[in-house]
Amino acid sequence: MASAAEQLARNLSFSTFSKAKALQQRIWFTLGALLVYRLGTFIPVPGIDPDAFRATFEQSQQGIIGMFNMFAGGAVERMAIFALNLIPYITASIVIQVIATASPRLEALKKEGEQGRRKLNQYTRYLAVVFCAVQAYGIAIGLEGSQGVVLEPGWIFRFSTVVSLVGGTMFLMWLGEQITARGVGNGISLIIFAGIVANLPGTVVQTLELSRTGALPAWAGIGLLVLAVLVIGVIVFFERAQRRLLIQYPKRQVGNKMFQGDTSHLPLKLNTAGVIPVIFGSSLLLLPATIASFAAQGNASGWLTTVTALLGRGQPLYLALFAFFIIFFAFFYTAIVFNPTETADNLKRSGGFIPGIRPGERTAAHIDYVLTRITVVGAAYLTIVALIPEVLVSQLTVSQFIGGTSLLIMVTVTLDTISQIQSHLIAQQYEGLVKRSRLGGGKRR
Numbered sequence: 248m249a250s251a252a253e254q255l256a257r258n259l260s261f262s263t264f265s266k267a268k269a270l271q272q273r274i275w276f277t278l279g280a281l282l283v284y285r286l287g288t289f290i291p292v293p294g295i296d297p298d299a300f301r302a303t304f305e306q307s308q309q310g311i312i313g314m315f316n317m318f319a320g321g322a323v324e325r326m327a328i329f330a331l332n333l334i335p336y337i338t339a340s341i342v343i344q345v346i347a348t349a350s351p352r353l354e355a356l357k358k359e360g361e362q363g364r365r366k367l368n369q370y371t372r373y374l375a376v377v378f379c380a381v382q383a384y385g386i387a388i389g390l391e392g393s394q395g396v397v398l399e400p401g402w403i404f405r406f407s408t409v410v411s412l413v414g415g416t417m418f419l420m421w422l423g424e425q426i427t428a429r430g431v432g433n434g435i436s437l438i439i440f441a442g443i444v445a446n447l448p449g450t451v452v453q454t455l456e457l458s459r460t461g462a463l464p465a466w467a468g469i470g471l472l473v474l475a476v477l478v479i480g481v482i483v484f485f486e487r488a489q490r491r492l493l494i495q496y497p498k499r500q501v502g503n504k505m506f507q508g509d510t511s512h513l514p515l516k517l518n519t520a521g522v523i524p525v526i527f528g529s530s531l532l533l534l535p536a537t538i539a540s541f542a543a544q545g546n547a548s549g550w551l552t553t554v555t556a557l558l559g560r561g562q563p564l565y566l567a568l569f570a571f572f573i574i575f576f577a578f579f580y581t582a583i584v585f586n587p588t589e590t591a592d593n594l595k596r597s598g599g600f601i602p603g604i605r606p607g608e609r610t611a612a613h614i615d616y617v618l619t620r621i622t623v624v625g626a627a628y629l630t631i632v633a634l635i636p637e638v639l640v641s642q643l644t645v646s647q648f649i650g651g652t653s654l655l656i657m658v659t660v661t662l663d664t665i666s667q668i669q670s671h672l673i674a675q676q677y678e679g680l681v682k683r684s685r686l687g688g689g690k691r692r
Contacts, residue, residue, distance in 0.1 A: 270431070270671045277430030280422055281441045287329045287418070288322035288442070292411045294404045299395040300326050315533050317653060320442020328415035330386070331379055332442065333435055336420050337530040339375035341576075343367060344583060372420065376413060383412035431671070432664035436522065440660040443653045474639070478632060478651055482658040485628045488517040490621050492614070494599045511599075513590070515618055518625035520580040522659040525633050525652055527580075528572030532565065566637065570630050577626035578619075587614040629655070 291297060304316075304324045316323035319332040347353035347367070356363035387408040391400040398404075419438060426434030458468035491512035557564045591611035600606045604613045632651045 267672055267675050270668065270675070273429065273431045273671070274668075277426055277432065277437065280426050280430060280434075281437065284329070284419065284422060284438055284441060285320065285445060287415065288320050288327045288445075289325060290328050292326050292328060292330070293407050294398055295326055295390060295396055296398060297325070300390070300393070303393045303396055317443060317446065318439055318529065318533070320445050322442075326390075328411045329419060331382060331412050331416045333416065333419050333423065333438060334530050334533055335379035335382060335416055336371070336375040337435070337526060338378055339371045341527050341531065342374060343371045345579075372417075375420065376417070379413045379416045380409055383409040386412065431667050432660070436526075436656070436660045437664070439526065440657060443657055447653075447657075471639075475654060478654050479658055481628075482632060482655055483662070485517055485625070486521075486659060486662055489514045490517065490617060491515070492601055492617065494594065495602055496597070496599050513594075513601075513614075515585075515614075515621060516625075517621050518577075518628065519585055519618070519622065520577045520625070520629075521663070522656050523580045524573045524576035524626070524629055525655055527576045528569055528633075529652060531572055532568060566634055569637075570634060573630050573633060574626045577629060578622055581618065581622050581625075585618065587611045587618060590614055 301324065315334070318334060319327075319330055322329045322332065343353070347357060353367065353370075356366050359366075384405065387405040390408070391397050391404070423434030423438055426432065426437055428434075430437075454463065454468055454471060457463035458465050491514050494511045494513050496509045496511075588611045591607060591614060594600065594610060595606040601610055601613060604610050632655055635651065637651060
């Protein structure tokens with residue numbers, strides 16, 4: 248028998264959405280914020296020659312710079328103030344979360360609730376500024392090393408570039424937090440999602456044009472489109488997959504009445520971490536590789552060129568590190584967002600138990616065992632979806648945007664946003680039912 252929430256979800260319609268004024272305001276706010284972000288990707292950093300930089304970018308867009316440009320929504324190819332996007336902030340979040348697992352002080356802050364979370368966010372912002380400044384300065388040095396890109400090289404250009412790029416990233420951090428608080432969906436993920444989607448039509452046209460001119464075999468172009476559809480289907484299937492643990496509640500007596508025991512399920516998602524492992528893994532690869540790639544423009548025979556080549560798209564080292572980061576963060580982030588011990592304690596307090604498992608520590612160990620096994624499958628799924636298209640696309644020398652990483656981010660963020668919209672609509676239906684029940688009760692009296 249379907250639950251009350253499932254029955255309400257089935258009854259959702261356009262009329263329900265038209266009555267949700269608060270939800271409509273949240274959606275309009277989200278769209279407006281994303282529009283502001285897209286406008287910022289067209290504001291260039293002062294002091295550069297756009298034509299000269301575009302020529303330099305075209306020489307390296309198939310490598311790691313092309314992937315960074317994907318996350319930045321095309322801001323890199325225009326060297327806009329949002330060129331760094333949210334990569335420094337994501338990297339800082341990774342570092343803080345890793346340190347929090349080993350630092351008793353930060354671990355205590357995590358348990359202090361909202362106040363502790365704000366303190367950790369403040370530390371993350373400070374660290375993001377440091378990462379952003381270092382990365383921006385490396386980009387400024389790389390731009391000066393490129394022939395004819397910088398109009399007036401020197402410390403003034405470096406300072407203005409660092410200020411512009413750091414300010415752009417800080418603004419995106421604030422904008423993402425506003426979307427999360429006042430809009431719909433996760434603001435950080437939606438900003439990355441918007442950048443990928445904005446470049447998707449041009450990528451499809453480019454792929455079709457390569458097939459038309461013969462630069463890409465016709466069978467390869469059709470195969471890539473079919474592969475993209477199959478990957479989307481696989482992503483939807485695995486993101487919806489759950490392992491449900493049966494939970495039973497004993498009989499209870501209230502007064503002279505005996506109530507039968509109830510049963511429910513504890514849903515464990517196959518991919519609890521979502522798209523976070525892929526974003527985190529990409530961010531850690533992009534941080535050093537971006538600086539090396541830009542700086543190598545002025546030092547073609549140095550070790551920076553070697554680093555850029557080794558971390559190039561489709562290279563063995565790049566694929567190995569990417570796979571390692573995805574698997575690591577799949578387990579790491581799952582351990583952060585889901586605590587088996589806390590779940591077992593909550594079940595014990597409410598009288599629930601898993602059949603055949605003793606409440607308490609045994610239940611926590613069983614949940615952890617099941618969660619570990621399904622996380623292995625989830626990590627393998629993320630790795631395959633992210634890497635297999637990367638290998639095929641790199642061999643065909645086409646754009647990065649149709650790779651598994653971009654499809655995974657787009658589909659996952661879309662599913663998460665739709666789920667939040669449905670939650671808002673269900674909450675509104677509950678409120679409407681409560682109001683009608685109160686009015687009905689008043690009339691009967």
